[in-house]
Amino acid sequence: NTVMAAQMTNAHRRFLQVLMSNGITEGSEARKLHQHCCETDKVYYAHDKLDDFISTINSHLQPLFMQIRKGISEDDGRAHYAVVNLAETEVTKMASDYTEIELELFRKTMDLIILSENGFASSTDILNLADQLKTKKMKKKEAEQVLKVFVEDKWLSEKFLISMLVSLKNGEYTLHTRCIIEMEQYILSNYQDVARKCNICRSLAIQSQVCESCGIGMHLPCVRKYFRAQTEPRCPNCNEFWSCDIP
Amino acid sequence: VSELVQFLLVKDQKKIPIKRTDMKHLVQDYKGAYTEIMNKAGRTLQEVFGLQLVEIDSKRHTYILINNLPQAEGQYLCRDKEKMGLLLVILSFIFMKGNSVKDTSREPSGGWGTLDTPLGTPQNPLGHPKTPSHLYRYLEITPIPLTDPPEYKYQWGPRAEKETSKKDVLNFVAKVRE
Numbered sequence: 001n002t003v004m005a006a007q008m009t010n011a012h013r014r015f016l017q018v019l020m021s022n023g024i025t026e027g028s029e030a031r032k033l034h035q036h037c038c039e040t041d042k043v044y045y046a047h048d049k050l051d052d053f054i055s056t057i058n059s060h061l062q063p064l065f066m067q068i069r070k071g072i073s074e075d076d077g078r079a080h081y082a083v084v085n086l087a088e089t090e091v092t093k094m095a096s097d098y099t100e101i102e103l104e105l106f107r108k109t110m111d112l113i114i115l116s117e118n119g120f121a122s123s124t125d126i127l128n129l130a131d132q133l134k135t136k137k138m139k140k141k142e143a144e145q146v147l148k149v150f151v152e153d154k155w156l157s158e159k160f161l162i163s164m165l166v167s168l169k170n171g172e173y174t175l176h177t178r179c180i181i182e183m184e185q186y187i188l189s190n191y192q193d194v195a196r197k198c199n200i201c202r203s204l205a206i207q208s209q210v211c212e213s214c215g216i217g218m219h220l221p222c223v224r225k226y227f228r229a230q231t232e233p234r235c236p237n238c239n240e241f242w243s244c245d246i247p
Numbered sequence: 248v249s250e251l252v253q254f255l256l257v258k259d260q261k262k263i264p265i266k267r268t269d270m271k272h273l274v275q276d277y278k279g280a281y282t283e284i285m286n287k288a289g290r291t292l293q294e295v296f297g298l299q300l301v302e303i304d305s306k307r308h309t310y311i312l313i314n315n316l317p318q319a320e321g322q323y324l325c326r327d328k329e330k331m332g333l334l335l336v337i338l339s340f341i342f343m344k345g346n347s348v349k350d351t352s353r354e355p356s357g358g359w360g361t362l363d364t365p366l367g368t369p370q371n372p373l374g375h376p377k378t379p380s381h382l383y384r385y386l387e388i389t390p391i392p393l394t395d396p397p398e399y400k401y402q403w404g405p406r407a408e409k410e411t412s413k414k415d416v417l418n419f420v421a422k423v424r425e
Contacts, residue, residue, distance in 0.1 A: 017314070
């Protein structure tokens with residue numbers, strides 16, 4: 001009993017092209033784009049059929065180990081779509097675009113962000129990572145200097161910003177929503193013991209508020225939603241008074 | 248095939264032309280099947296992404312991906328809208344001046360003064376930090392011999408030829424002049 005995958009039309013291709021060039025697309029934008037593509041290429045449009053539309057594209061992307069995936073932004077709680085790679089070797093796939101030093105730096109930056117209390121790393125922290133940088137080709141002193149130039153001149157951080165690996169918020173770095181959508185599985189399996197899961201929605205939480213008593217974490221938008229209906233903010237796990245400022 | 252397709256997409260995102268030798272290197276484990284894999288990858292790119300693999304340099308065997316889909320109205324263009332806008336201005340300027348422009352500096356002389364954005368050096372007209380636009384093959388910048396300080400000639404590059412039609416440029420110029 002095989003189900004025939006729906007055909008790709010120019011509307012699907014156009015949608016995919018724009019999604020890819022955007023990097024990440026917010027939910028309402030995606031819906032507008034869906035309409036625009038169907039109208040431009042004179043394909044049947046129904047405003048509630050975006051999921052089916054995307055499924056069609058995904059069925060054709062699957063043999064290429066790619067997928068249009070939906071994720072929730074940790075900043076505003078809104079759904080965002082991104083075209084991601086499914087292959088586990090995510091970080092090694094990047095290898096062709098980055099030098100050894102840059103890859104190492106990104107891995108260490110990611111460690112820092114995930115291990116931190118609130119999901120952020122300052123540029124000073126990242127600079128200090130130079131001390132831990134191990135490269136066969138460069139001596140530590142050299143590596144330090146190169147790194148200083150990169151981060152202080154913002155070139156390296158800009159490279160990570162442009163490729164949507166990290167984003168900058170109030171002068172500190174955290175993982176970009178796009179990076180989280182793409183690498184959630186990778187992070188959950190490689191950082192099993194330290195990566196936090198939101199107590200409310202159960203997804204990976206990079207930026208989070210943490211209960212002082214029992215240590216559970218929640219996304220900021222999830223905190224906002226959860227405590228909206230409560231008179232007194234109390235931890236859903238241990239019932240202690242919630243000490244962080246409600247966003 | 249999927250590896251080749253991904254490789255081509257990544258390279259194209261950066262707008263750097265793809266060399267045939269690089270592609271061959273990627274599929275070297277499948278000796279003899281290169282042409283077949285290339286063809287399949289090309290068909291996949293067309294069917295799934297609406298992109299076409301086109302050779303722009305038959306001597307050096309370099310390729311780019313161009314958009315196969317019919318042109319749509321404005322809004323949903325690529326991310327570098329500002330750069331593309333500026334590029335279009337430059338291309339139209341070159342076109343209106345008879346397809347070839349030479350200039351030592353990018354100062355107001357010759358009509359560049361209408362552009363408010365800083366343009367960078369002659370090698371780097373769009374001021375992009377690391378990759379000059381001629382590397383993207385939008386512009387062909389050739390140094391004029393025996394000039395001091397060095398002067399450059401600006402023409403449309405092969406990617407501009409393939410991606411934009413002179414008609415589109417005329418439409419653009421007409422709109423700007425309105």
